[in-house]
Structure formats: C-alpha cells, structure tokens
Amino acid sequence: xxxxxxxxxxxxxxxxxxxxxxxxxFPDRVRPETRARVLAAIERSGYRPSAAARALRNQRSMxxxxxxxxxxxxxxxxxxxxxxRALVTRADQRGYxxxxxxxxxxxxxxxxxxxxxRSLAIDACILTDTWYGDTRPAELAAEEVPFASFGRPxxxxxxxxxxxxxxxxxxxxAASYLRGLGHERxxxxxxxxxxxxxxxxxAGWAESLRLSNGEAEALTVEGEDTILAGAEAMAELLExxxxxxxxxxxxxxxxxxxxxxxxxxxxxxxxxxxxxxxxRTLGLPSISQPVDEVAKIVLDMVLAQLADPAxxxxxxxxxxxxxxxxxxxxxxx
Amino acid sequence: xxxxxxxxxxxxxxxxxxxxxxxxxFPDRVRPETRARVLAAIERSGYRPSAAARALRNQRSMxxxxxxxxxxxxxxxxxxxxxxRALVTRADQRGYxxxxxxxxxxxxxxxxxxxxxRSLAIDACILTDTWYGDTRPAELAAEEVPFASFGRPxxxxxxxxxxxxxxxxxxxxAASYLRGLGHERxxxxxxxxxxxxxxxxxAGWAESLRLSNGEAEALTVEGEDTILAGAEAMAELLExxxxxxxxxxxxxxxxxxxxxxxxxxxxxxxxxxxxxxxxRTLGLPSISQPVDEVAKIVLDMVLAQLADPAxxxxxxxxxxxxxxxxxxxxxxx
Numbered sequence: 138x139x140x141x142x143x144x145x146x147x148x149x150x151x152x153x154x155x156x157x158x159x160x161x162x163f164p165d166r167v168r169p170e171t172r173a174r175v176l177a178a179i180e181r182s183g184y185r186p187s188a189a190a191r192a193l194r195n196q197r198s199m200x201x202x203x204x205x206x207x208x209x210x211x212x213x214x215x216x217x218x219x220x221x222r223a224l225v226t227r228a229d230q231r232g233y234x235x236x237x238x239x240x241x242x243x244x245x246x247x248x249x250x251x252x253x254x255r256s257l258a259i260d261a262c263i264l265t266d267t268w269y270g271d272t273r274p275a276e277l278a279a280e281e282v283p284f285a286s287f288g289r290p291x292x293x294x295x296x297x298x299x300x301x302x303x304x305x306x307x308x309x310x311a312a313s314y315l316r317g318l319g320h321e322r323x324x325x326x327x328x329x330x331x332x333x334x335x336x337x338x339x340a341g342w343a344e345s346l347r348l349s350n351g352e353a354e355a356l357t358v359e360g361e362d363t364i365l366a367g368a369e370a371m372a373e374l375l376e377x378x379x380x381x382x383x384x385x386x387x388x389x390x391x392x393x394x395x396x397x398x399x400x401x402x403x404x405x406x407x408x409x410x411x412x413x414x415x416x417r418t419l420g421l422p423s424i425s426q427p428v429d430e431v432a433k434i435v436l437d438m439v440l441a442q443l444a445d446p447a448x449x450x451x452x453x454x455x456x457x458x459x460x461x462x463x464x465x466x467x468x469x470x
Numbered sequence: 471x472x473x474x475x476x477x478x479x480x481x482x483x484x485x486x487x488x489x490x491x492x493x494x495x496f497p498d499r500v501r502p503e504t505r506a507r508v509l510a511a512i513e514r515s516g517y518r519p520s521a522a523a524r525a526l527r528n529q530r531s532m533x534x535x536x537x538x539x540x541x542x543x544x545x546x547x548x549x550x551x552x553x554x555r556a557l558v559t560r561a562d563q564r565g566y567x568x569x570x571x572x573x574x575x576x577x578x579x580x581x582x583x584x585x586x587x588r589s590l591a592i593d594a595c596i597l598t599d600t601w602y603g604d605t606r607p608a609e610l611a612a613e614e615v616p617f618a619s620f621g622r623p624x625x626x627x628x629x630x631x632x633x634x635x636x637x638x639x640x641x642x643x644a645a646s647y648l649r650g651l652g653h654e655r656x657x658x659x660x661x662x663x664x665x666x667x668x669x670x671x672x673a674g675w676a677e678s679l680r681l682s683n684g685e686a687e688a689l690t691v692e693g694e695d696t697i698l699a700g701a702e703a704m705a706e707l708l709e710x711x712x713x714x715x716x717x718x719x720x721x722x723x724x725x726x727x728x729x730x731x732x733x734x735x736x737x738x739x740x741x742x743x744x745x746x747x748x749x750r751t752l753g754l755p756s757i758s759q760p761v762d763e764v765a766k767i768v769l770d771m772v773l774a775q776l777a778d779p780a781x782x783x784x785x786x787x788x789x790x791x792x793x794x795x796x797x798x799x800x801x802x803x
Binding site: 198200205215218221222225226229234235236237238239253258364391395398399413414415418419465466 | 531533538548551554555558559562567568569570571572586591697724728731732746747748751752798799
C-alpha cells in the first residue's frame with residue numbers, strides 16, 4: 138500500500154526510527170528543532186500510526202466482541218438481529234466497531250473473548266442470553282475482560298453491569314390489555330425449557346390476573362418455541378375454557394392464532410412478544426422490546442469501564458410496551 | 471491483565487528481548503540451548519504473542535470488514551441478516567472474524583474500509599448491494615484493499631471477485647411454476663427504483679413467458695418495496711386482466727396477496743423472493759436465495775487473494791430455488 142512508515146519517514150529525514158517514534162509518543166525527549174522538522178514531514182506524508190501500533194502502545198483496539206446470537210427460528214430471530222444492528226450503529230457513533238463471532242457453548246464464547254482481549258483485538262465485550270448459573274460474568278471478571286450484558290444475572294452475584302427488558306412488566310401489560318377487552322379466562326402459553334425469561338413473563342401474567350397457584354397452573358401450557366407448539370397449547374387451553382392467552386413469543390402466538398381460527402373461535406385474543414414482522418402482518422398484538430435503548434445502555438456501561446475500571450454500575454430494567462395493529466383485510470371473516 | 475510479555479520473559483530469563491523475539495520468529499538465529507530454555511519458559515508462562523504484535527509483524531489481523539447491510543424493512547431484511555450470519559459462521563471456520571460497521575453512503579463505506587485496512591484492523595472486506603456505476607471495486611483496488619462482493623458488477627469492468635444469485639433464473643422458475651398451475655396472464659410486480667436486481671428478475675419473467683416488449687409493458691406494475699405498493703400493484707394488475715404475478719420481493723407478494731383476497735380472488739397465485747418467515751407463515755411460494763453458498767464463495771475469494779494477491783478469479787452465479795409451502799388452515803375459505 139506504500140503508506141509511509143516510521144522507518145521510511147526516518148530514512149527520509151535521516152534521523153533514527155526511535156526519534157520519529159518519540160516525536161509521536163514522547164515529544165519532550167526530542168529537541169524542538171528536530172521535533173518541528175519531523176512533525177512537518179509527518180504531516181506532508183499523510184502518515185497515520187497504525188491501529189496495531191496504537192493497540193500495542195495504548196492497549197486499545199476500539200472494538201467490542203459480540204457472539205452471534207442464537208437464532209431460534211425465523212420469526213423470533215428478529216429480536217437478536219435487531220439488537221446487533223442497534224449495537225453496531227450505536228458503537229460506531231462512539232468510534233467503536235463490533236467484532237462478531239459464533240460460539241456453540243458459553244465456554245467457547247468465554248475462551249474466544251479472552252483470546253480476543255489478550256490479543257488486543259477487542260477492548261471489551263457484550264454478553265446476551267443470560268441464564269441461571271451463568272458463569273460467564275465471573276469468568277470474564279477473573280480474566281479482566283470488561284463486559285456488560287443484555288440480560289440480567291438471574292441468580293448469584295449481581296455484578297451490576299447489565300441492562301434487561303422487564304418481561305414481567307410486559308406480561309402484566311399484555312394480561313391487562315386482554316382483560317380490558319372483556320376476557321375473564323386468560324391462559325399463558327410458554328416455554329418448557331425452564332428459561333428464566335419465560336418464568337419472568339409467566340409471573341407477570343399470574344400477578345396481573347391475581348391468580349392463585351392452582352389457577353395459574355390450570356391456565357398454563359408450555360412447550361417448544363414453535364408455531365406447532367403454540368397451536369397445540371391453544372387447543373389445550375380452549376378445552377380448559379380459556380378464551381384468550383398471553384404468549385411468551387410471537388411464534389407461539391402465531392400458532393395459537395392459527396388454532397383458534399381453525400376452531401372458528403374468532404373472538405379469541407392473543408398477545409405475543411417481540412413485535413415481529415409476522416405479528417405485524419397478521420395484526421397480532423405484541424410486546425415490543427426496546428433493543429435500541431438496551432444497546433445504548435450496555436454500550437455506555439462498557440465504555441465507562443474502559444474509562445475507569447473501578448467504576449460502579451447498577452443494572453437497569455427497561456420497560457417494553459404493548460403494540461397493537463389493525464387486523465388485515467385478508468383475515469376478515 | 472498481568473499476562474507475560476516478551477519483556478517480562480526476557481527479564482526472567484536474563485536474555486535480551488530480541489532473543490525471545492528471535493526464538494519465536496527466527497529460531498535459527500538463536501543457539502539451540504538458549505532456544506530450548508526460552509521455549510520452556512514461554513510454555514510455562516502461557517505467553518501468547520498478541521494479535522497486535524502479530525499484525526505489526528505479518529500485517530495480518532485475521533478479520534474481514536463488512537458494512538451493516540441496508541435493512542429495507544422487517545420482511546425483506548431477513549436476507550441481509552441471513553447472509554451476515556452465514557458469513558460470520560463460515561469465516562470462523564477459517565479462523566477469521568467479521569468486523570461490522572454502519573455507513574450511510576458507498577463513499578463512507580470505502581473510507582471506513584480503507585482506514586480499517588490501513589490500520590491493520592482488517593485484512594480484506596466483503597461488499598454487498600452492488601449497483602450500476604458502483605465505484606467501490608475500483609476505489610478499493612486502487613487502495614489495495616482485497617475484496618469480494620455479494621453482487622455482480624452490473625456494468626463496467628468485470629473484476630471477477632464476486633458471487634451473486636441468478637435472479638433472472640429465479641424469475642424464470644417462478645413464471646414457469648405459475649404457468650404450470652394453469653395461469654395464462656401472469657403479471658410482474660417490481661420496484662420503480664431502477665434496481666439492477668429488479669430489472670434482472672423482470673427480464674427472467676418476460677423471457678420465460680416469451681413476452682413481446684409491449685406485452686411485458688402491459689403486465690408490469692412497479693413501485694416501492696412495501697406491502698402497500700404490492701397491494702396497489704395487484705389492484706392494477708387485476709384490472710388489466712392478470713390472474714397471477716411474479717413479485718420482486720415477499721413484501722410485494724404479501725401486499726398482492728392481501729389485495730387479491732380482498733377482492734375474493736382466491737385463485738390468484740403469487741411468487742415472491744427471499745422465502746421470508748412471513749411468506750412461509752402465509753404459505754406463499756417464494757424464490758429462496760442460497761446465502762450460505764454465496765458466503766462460502768466470497769470468503770474463498772478473499773482468502774485466495776490474501777494467499778496470492780495476483781490470483782485470477784471469475785464471478786460465480788448461484789442458482790436460487792422455488793420453495794412452496796402448504797397454505798395454513800387459518801386462511802381456509
């Protein structure tokens with residue numbers, strides 16, 4: 138690329154490479170006349186100290202690591218892509234790039250992040266998809282890799298370096314909306330994988346409806362996060378006398394919707410999560426997650442740590458909001 | 471992080487920093503006994519040469535730049551995210567990371583790529599969204615930034631460093647499928663932005679149906695890439711006597727679908743592009759783009775250039791395929 142280097146500048150000016158380097162890094166060590174001569178030559182040449190050289194000197198890469206999020210299915214996956222897009226855009230405004238990589242386990246993710254940090258390819262990282270017994274925060278702290286996470290620590294030590302969407306609040310909103318439509322027997326369609334996010338949403342639903350444990354039990358059906366599972370759950374809930382449901386995802390809500398229509402139960406109302414394109418297209422209400430706001434907060438959190446490793450941070454819950462859509466003509470009955 | 475450095479290893483071993491460096495880079499220059507002693511110490515210490523140091527030495531960062539793709543809307547955007555996901559996964563298998571950044575113009579994209587390459591933050595880059603008069607390939611070549619593109623050069627010099635989906639072939643398939651269903655008056659719903667991809671798809675449609683210019687003109691309606699524009703185009707095509715349509719995108723196909731149902735024209739068949747979740751949910755046939763195959767090819771192309779800057783490459787067209795889905799129960803009439 139023939140760009141000027143410290144060495145070529147030094148040769149041109151007949152000074153040592155160290156002198157050129159000192160002008161840039163320790164100008165006090167260089168005589169004023171020499172300094173002026175070198176700076177003029179640097180300016181003329183268009184020389185830019187390389188990021189690699191700067192990284193070695195400053196231990197800064199101006200990049201943040203992010204694992205490629207789990208893409209459960211084409212419907213719910215939009216929330217993952219939406220967060221990544223928001224983070225890339227927000228980081229760019231602060232001069233940072235996002236380094237994306239895949240990992241099949243949390244262990245592989247931590248190994249890659251530690252390696253990226255050690256090799257100065259990233260300055261810090263962003264975690265997502267937190268879970269019970271998540272050891273990543275402690276492992277990264279032990280390796281002194283600064284991080285912030287989209288997702289709270291669900292148990293154990295609260296490190297404070299997180300922002301999360303208040304799914305419980307979202308489910309309260311969803312249940313209130315359905316009750317406002319006149320429904321009295323509102324079920325919950327959730328995940329059977331023990332997901333902390335799913336439990337949190339279910340808790341909000343039960344709380345909003347002031348359900349006893351027994352009632353909540355009777356109105357809950359859980360399964361995989363698929364359209365089919367949503368349909369099966371709705372069939373079950375209809376048998377149990379429910380006429381509406383809060384669903385842990387738009388995939389489940391879509392399945393429930395298809396099943397209700399199959400039974401000509403057009404009065405059944407549903408609310409899903411994530412306000413996906415599919416939900417918008419079918420006019421299904423959904424709880425929209427403010428991923429841009431979460432991206433902004435976690436970015437602020439890692440940059441605050443880079444500025445001051447001892448900074449004290451506390452976790453932030455962001456409120457989601459219910460989004461309704463007009464039902465499209467093609468579903469008219 | 472207290473990780474060992476060349477300097478700390480040298481101090482511990484009472485040898486010069488240069489000796490430790492030579493053991494790693496030019497072992498022949500070091501006496502065998504010293505070499506053995508240094509290597510043993512390196513192994514004990516867990517020392518890993520930093521990527522920044524390696525980058526300075528080898529001018530390699532093991533990272534590739536990618537602009538965050540334009541996310542036209544929540545429906546068609548999945549193709550952009552799908553390609554990014556495929557590229558991140560494929561690159562990881564070859565030891566490369568993807569550095570994501572946004573840019574609002576092609577000029578800003580080139581500036582950022584040149585800066586990233588100059589600063590050794592990336593070794594090469596991947597372009598997407600090629601267009602007529604696209605100056606990025608020539609600009610990157612002049613700056614000696616290796617690249618390959620998802621998208622052919624639509625005019626001017628064929629640099630050969632590209633893979634693209636054969637949209638014309640996809641449209642031929644779509645039109646043949648509709649003819650096979652018995653349709654005789656098959657329209658085309660496209661974009662009015664002069665997009666080369668759109669023109670290519672329209673050409674395939676016209677070719678497959680052996681339409682004269684006049685017939686093709688009469689059966690084409692173009693507008694924005696939105697559901698609303700698709701609906702308006704379908705209304706127009708119905709007036710012109712069409713009973714089916716090839717659509718340049720699933721957004722358009724969805725709009726056309728809603729409009730046909732509004733008129734109770736349940737016999738109207740449509741084919742869109744990109745096999746998006748919305749199309750799958752509604753059972754709308756679509757032309758699926760093999761983004762994983764494209765990602766593999768463009769990755770091979772940039773790595774081939776890194777191995778041999780003079781390598782000769784030629785562009786590759788990948789064939790898409792028509793995907794049909796069962797129509798869901800909830801649309802039964």
